[in-house]
Amino acid sequence: MAAKKFKFISPGVYINEVDESILNPSPPILGPVIVGRTRKGPAMRPVRVDSYTEFVEIFGDPVPGQEAGDMWRSYTPSGPTYAAYAAKAWLNAETSPATIVRVLGEEHNARLDNGTLAGWKTTKGAKADLDMDYVGGQGAPHTSGSSVGGAFGMWVFDSGSVAEDSTDLLNGIHPGASGTLAAIWYCDSGSVMLMSGTSRDGTTEQTGSALFVKSVGTDNEFKTVLKTYTTGDDGTGLAATATFVGAATLDDEASTSLLLVNADGEIVTFTTNATKGFGDTVDETASPFTINTRDIESGSEVRKATQAFWISCKAAIDAGVLDMAINPTTFAGTEEEFTLTQNKVNAAGNTAITLITGITANGETAFTGGVTPNQQVFHFNFNASGGRYIRDIFNTNPILTNSDVVSSGEVTNKKNKYWLGETFDRQLKEGAGSSGSAGSQFGIIFPMLSGSVNWAFRQNSFVDAKTGWFFSQDFGLNTAFSPDSTSTKLFRLVGRDMGLQGHEYKIAIEDIKASPNASTPFGSFTVAIYPITTYDTKAKFEALEKYTNCNLNPISKNYIARRIGDKHISWNYDLEKHTELGQFNNISNLIRIEMNPALDFDFNQASLPFGVTGPIRPKTLFWHSSSATADLTKFSSGSVFYDKYYGNANHGDGGIRGQGIDNCATDGFKVESYITGGMIYGASGSVMESPLNVGANLCSMGSTDGIPFSGSFEFPAIAIRSSSLDGPGGGPGADAYFGVSTTKSKTVSQPDAGATDYLRGMPFDSTVFGRFDELSGLPAGADNANEYSWVFSLDDIRINASNGAGEWVSGSRADGTSVSAVSSSYKKVLDYHDRFWTVMAGGHDGFDITEAEPLRNSQWTVGTTNQYNHYAWNSVHRALGTVADQDVVEYNLLTAPGITNDDLTDRALEVAENRADALAIIDLADVFQPSTEDTDSYLNNLGSVTSTLSSIKTRDLNTSYGCAYYPWVQISDTKTKRMVWVPPSVIALGTMASSEASSELWFAPAGYKRGSLTAGSAGLPVMSTSERLNQTQRDDLYLNNINPIATFANKDIVVFGQKTLQATPSALDRINVRRLMIYLKKEISRMSTEVLFDNNVPATWKRFTNLVNPFLSSIRSRFGISEFKVVLDETTTTNDLIDRNIMYAKIYIKPARAIEFIAIDFIVTKTGASFED
DSSP, X not given: OOGGGSOOSSSOOOOOOOOOXXXXXXXXXXXXXXXXXXXXXXXXXXXXXXXXXXXXXXXXXXXXXXXXXXXXXXXXXSSOOHHHHHHHHHHTTOSSOEEEEXXXXXXXXXXXXXXXXXXXXXXXXXXGGOOOSSBTTBSSOOOOSSOBOEEEEEEEEEOSOOOOOHHHHHTTOOOSEXXXXXEEEEESSBEEEEOSOOOTTSTTXXXXXXXXXXXXXXXXXXXXXEXXXXXXXXXXXXXXXEEEEEOGGGTTOOSOEEEXXXXXXXXXXXXXXXXXXXXXXXXXXXSSEEEEEETOSSSOHHHHHHHHHHHHHHHHHHTTOSOEEEESSSOOSOOSOEEEEESSTTSBOOTTOOXXXXXXXXXXXXXXXXXXEEEEEEEEBSOTXXXXXXXXXXOOOGGGGOTTXXXXXXXXXXXXXXXXXXXXXXXXXXXXXXXXXXXXEEEEEEEOXXXXXXXXXXXXXXXXXXXXXEEOOOOSOGGGOOHHHHSOEEEEEEESSOGGGGGGEEEEEEEEEOOSSTTOOOOEEEEEEEETTOOSSOOOOOOSEEEEEEBSOTTSTTBHHHHHOOOEEEEETTTTEEEEEOSSOOOOSSEEEEEOGGGGTOOOTTOOOOEEEOOEEEOOEEEOOSSSOOOGGGXXXXXXXXXXXXXXXXXXXXXXXXXXXXXXXXXXXBOOOEEETTEEEOTTSSXXXXXXXXXXXXXXXXXOSOOOOOEEEEOOOOOEEOBTTSSTTOOTTOOOOEEEOOBSSTTOOSBOTTGGGGGSOOOSOTTTTOOOOGGGOOOOSTTOOEEESOEEEGGGEEEOTTTOOEEEOTTTTTTTOSHHHHHTOHHHHHHHOOOEEEEOBOOBOOSOTTOSSTTOGGGOOTTTOOTTTBHHHHHHHHHHHTTOOTTTOOOSEEEOTTOOOHHXXXXXXXXXXXXXXXXXEEOOTTSBOOTTTOSOOTGGGBOOHHHHHHHHHHHTOOBTTEEEEESOEEEEOTTTOOEEEEOHHHHHHHHHHHHHHXXXXXXXXXXXXXXXXXXXXXXXXXXXXSSOOOHHHHHHHHHTTOEEEEEOTTOOEEEOOOBOBOOSOSGGGBHHHHHHHHHHHHHHHHHHTTTTTSOOSHHHHHHHHHHHHHHHHHHHHTTSEEEEEEEOSTTTSOHHHHHTTOOOOEEEEEEOOOOOOOOOOOOOOOTTOOTTO
């Protein structure tokens, strides 16, 4: 400190300490950016990792591909994660960090509706395509030509007492049988139905069909028929054809209907009319069309009846309603039959057309040809420890349905047309199937759709999972308590850019404490994140993250938003950059907080997170019979079903009312049909679906008496702990976590492998399935078809007087029996239980789950596919955009392993060249096609040097900021010991890392010393290459700036080239020089900042050169350059430049060149020659 800063008045000694030993921060160590898929981790933003251990912790181990097991529940596409292998190859060298950009599926905000959208759906299944081939999904043969498809849900009922009073429903009470959704199948075509007679040994076999089907045996086994479709036997695709013949019995037939179905699923109705003669014209131009039946029975009855129907069909065809061809095209008056042929090939034929008395088709009621159904029978149960467990019987791999990558010859049992999705074993075990006795269950299968949206509609960009809203304790009268409305919503937690991964965590609110003194009203609590496999007792579990002593005081350092962070990013497609939202920096790597903005204005400061809303689900559906009692025991012997739906005058009477199950909702999930008078009808009574033969037995064979039924169809919810006695270690005094329970049952600690099935959420349609903002509460009234699956609150904890156990009973505060109600204090319950769990739900990766490799190159066409018409292409393009700005992230290498599309690799080169501080390592097309790209065999997927050279020449590349290698290599996954084919960019990146580690980055990453893959230069065990190159091929590749990976006679595999993609000959056409220049420019740029904004005078110039000269001398001493010269004086920074505030220097560099060609003359001399000469 300068003496003048002291004020001396009287004599004395003044001492001050000055620390000049403070070290300036070191410049960041740069490494590569790696773009691609990983097993988990934050997506679509750059994340730096400093070690492979850290990479695995955040992004997971590499996936070798072709993994076995339950792929529906694995969440990870089965293709290899090339980006993860590239990260491992680089980080194993321990030279510098890597920046990872994990890719998830995202559509452009200006995407084209007719393009390939993010997410997935079944090929068929929208309402326009659905023609019910079974009553409620079962029983009768297929009835239409649209190949059906979509989601099919199976509800299971227990055979308990179902007696009821019909007046109860009118009073808002819903008694009767209670069924729960137990399983969902997703069909690309065809459908799933239950069959009566489920015994495999035939001892209990029944005949006929059933709407409800009873289980058989101690494992409550069911039998299903799965129908899928293939083309005609000749493999060329056929159009379905039927021949129609009339009969005398059509005479004077009136007011009965006949249905035909177009190949696109549209139903065309024909109605008999006895007031006009059989040969009279038909005037209708829209369905239904008249069949005139008078005067048929007076000779030539077959001809007349045939003519009557022919005239009607011809009118429907001429009107453009019936999409079929008719033969003959004119009726001469002598024909006794005619044919109809659907105009579309490969469409399912009408395999069960509803006909009327007097008309037959092909001797039966069927079209022939077209897409023929393949019917298979499966026996299964829901006993995971039994021999016929549903998930072991049915296909659970959606990828098998993708004919672009899986050939039909590879798939048995027609698994290439469907997959089994969710099964809700615990809900079934503890709900509808809880009795568990032999033959105690009834099943029914319905198609799951609402309006034009099927349950299988999951098309959307990636979405983060989130918890429900955490809400406060009740401060009002307990009798008025309704946690979703009388408590204050406080906050919710959202996954940080990880999609489905959020389902793998449980969130705990722990150690909830009221404020200890009146002067500080804010209490405290802990937020912790655990794996979802953590079970439900207070054991010594290690939290993944924990934030203790949080509060709701906005000015406190422990304010929950400050402790966890609330910032998140949104990509601006117009500006091509991230926009950051929120005010508190993210501390958590896994979650961010979303505060209720209403708390900024007013709330009770004593509020604590006392409860949470559960995931959203469709409301329970109710079905009510016109009879006062319903006896499920008669389902095994009953016949036609009659019922009456109460509550909506438009729903009609006298039929099985599927949509009536919706509790008067108009927009939510519905079973979209009801049956009356032999027809299946839609919501307003119009004919919607295929017909049902009135004489068919809906329940089973036997009695002709109607069997009334009333009951509820419930959608599943992840379990809630109901008692502190539940689970191992539970007891009356146990300090149990209430809230969500994720074990197989309430009595065991084993995690439920199906817990995440409850968390997938509903289809992406905000108007139908309600992906609404629950902050404002669920919409009220009949228009709301959704509900919280549960609402948990500590205010509803009560103490069991007989055993002292804590119990959660919804509504116990309102009825006055909970701890907080009895004690009139929320603090009292915290003496018993101060912690609870919840989950994050509704996450979505945005990928097509039928793709083994969602970023499959073969689905893109160069020059045609772009960010607007294909979500996956846009996803990669956007990921590259996140690292385009050098002010956002620094790096010196860029690669997107496995991406071979020319347009996307051009984008990578463009990013590197525009930044001018990175080398892009790209993979080329036509080198090798992995099994995730198509259905060809390994031999057919091998590329060739010729095709690769032809392709590269047409691209006319000329940039020193890119490089490419040939061919692909096979590595051994060190963890699984699996052999994996990886693109050469993975190996090139690893070789550059090991070369940099063993020498310097300006040494050539090639050759036996630094490029021997056999010796481990890639950081991964390399076993072979997809093609063994000879000398001529290596020469051709190198001549065209492609670096060969050579296999030599000694079996050494070596990177044998180091060219950039610059066609113009110069020092920069070599990788070592380009990397040297990137390094020099970056470091000298940092030095330049030391003089930025200083005065532009010779003294400043001297300071700059004093920084640069020693640096370049160091590079020269380490063989990076041979000579250099720095010029910064009046000749470079002229007066004119000074006036424009510019300092201009010139730095001359002679880069060291690598030895790539060695010429040696061996000179044979004469005897006696002197070598000294």
